[in-house]
Amino acid sequence: xxxxxxxxxxxxxxxxxMGIVFGFLVVLIVCVSLVGKVIHAxxxxxxxxxxxxxxxxxxxxxxxxxxxxxxxISAAVNEYRKTAxx
Numbered sequence: 001x002x003x004x005x006x007x008x009x010x011x012x013x014x015x016x017x018m019g020i021v022f023g024f025l026v027v028l029i030v031c032v033s034l035v036g037k038v039i040h041a042x043x044x045x046x047x048x049x050x051x052x053x054x055x056x057x058x059x060x061x062x063x064x065x066x067x068x069x070x071x072x073i074s075a076a077v078n079e080y081r082k083t084a085x086x
Contacts (some may be wrong), residue, residue: 039045
């Protein structure tokens with residue numbers, strides 16, 4: 001077997017392998033799209049839990065629920081600043 005024949009065979013195998021991978025990816029995309037459409041058609045993608053309201057004001061202010069979190073973060077930052085800068 002000559003070098004030219006080996007290069008030809010390796011090129012064919014490379015193209016065949018790339019074609020198989022490309023074909024598999026196309027089949028995978030089609031299957032995922034079909035499953036997504038079936039799930040959407042059945043209504044399984046609807047969120048059954050009620051969304052948790054944060055209570056934030058439309059202006060972006062801090063609500064009563066977020067005040068405790070803000071206080072905890074502020075306390076942690078102040079404690080870090082005390083220990084980081086002796």
